[in-house]
Amino acid sequence: MKKVSGSSLWMVVAVAALMLLTEVRLSNAVTCNPVQLSSCLPAISSSTAPSSTCCSKLREQKPCLCGYLKNPNLKQYVNSPGARKVANACGVPLPNC
Incomplete structure (x- = not known):
């Protein structure tokens, strides 16, 4: 399994911060904010369960x-093997967009 480097994690945080500046509101009142997924980083970057x-x-x-x-x-990041593993473990299928 490929480990995520420290610089990659910082890149995710930087991109997430950028996304905070451009939040998108959906009709069902979900605020799209990738920073909210930061609790998944340990499971994405290692073999721990989410x-x-x-x-x-x-x-x-x-x-x-x-x-x-x-x-x-x-x-x-969203399409990485680690993210797919976490989504599968959480029972959340990644969409085909």
Whole structure:
């Protein structure tokens, strides 16, 4: 399994901060904010199981996943093997956008 380097994690945080500046509100009142998925980083970058907080946030952000996958700054993280593992463990299928 490929480990995520410290610089990659900082890149995720930087991109997430950028996304905070451009929050998108969906009609079902979900605020798309990739920073809310930061609780999933430990599980994405290692072989640990995702926390209940991670899974809860991932379910909340499910309507936003297509937007994250279409964002060139976020796609590589959302579409990574670690992120797929976490989504699968949380029972949240990644959408086909």
